[in-house]
Amino acid sequence: MDFDTGSRLKEEREKLRLSQRQLATATGVTSGMISMIEQNRTSPSVATLKKILAGLGISLGDFFAGGGDGGTKWHFRHDELREITPAAKLGEAGGGVVFRQVGRPGASAVQMLYETYASGADTGAELYSHDAEEAGIVISGRVLVTVGAETQLLTAGDGYLFNSRTPHRFHNPGPDDCVIVSACTPPTF
Template identity: 80%
Template structure:
């Protein structure tokens, strides 16, 4: 089943009885951009979607959540990882970034992600921040990580740990795909 980012955004906005103009004023994202996203005519960067979701008071993982079975679960197979990629549509990883979450959103005090970045892919031109701490280990490839004003290129086996309130960005300088396993607490992303 394909995830419809535009329809989900419109549903959340209307649930809060906000017009596109009101949401734009609350988030700093233009009404035109919100309209294009809701019509699936453009795919938002992570930073843009985060701004919109903050205005809607919903986390990224909750935004991409789907109804699931209730009850505790501790083991998750590869096919059970939940895709929470903001710009994915029609089964593609538009922008070359793919985030897959382990477990149900909100079911744990930690959020674990399996991240894949194709060469040249990044989390968007703007640095973004969220109210948490995050850490990760590069499994393969290389990733350029900017935290505040500092940028480092990390390779397989390298890791990072920082306060996510500091604006940050991830970009794959290539030439190969990059795979990162990361954790965020509390789950705000």
């Protein structure tokens, strides 16, 4: 997927008539970092992008969504799942993380994701949080899930359910890819 994170971020910032410095002050992310992201000179971590988007009042799903597809469609083939992966997670050393969402962002009170973690991939070194609850089931592979100060290794068939306001992180220790089907409500990721 070819997604221009920098242009999209600049477009959203300018819609609110914020300078890079104003956005930096509101989010705790340096104006230099925001500038580099907007110029596509660096890719933000999930945690950093979430901080910036929180300052803009939009979710990751809405940020990565294309135009609305309308209607009341209730079924989605695998190739119709909308990729909402931050650019920083694609092609990192050790693999990548890919998030695909069922349905159109903002069209439902629940956000359903098909998550793939390559061997060694994770959601970033920093724990992140958002205003929701999330649950998931590991379909294949294994994943280290950190919620607060506790880390558990989950394998195929294992699940999780936690308040997403608690800082958390996902890491695939390998050796195989890991697939998770998860849900978040309200949709904030």
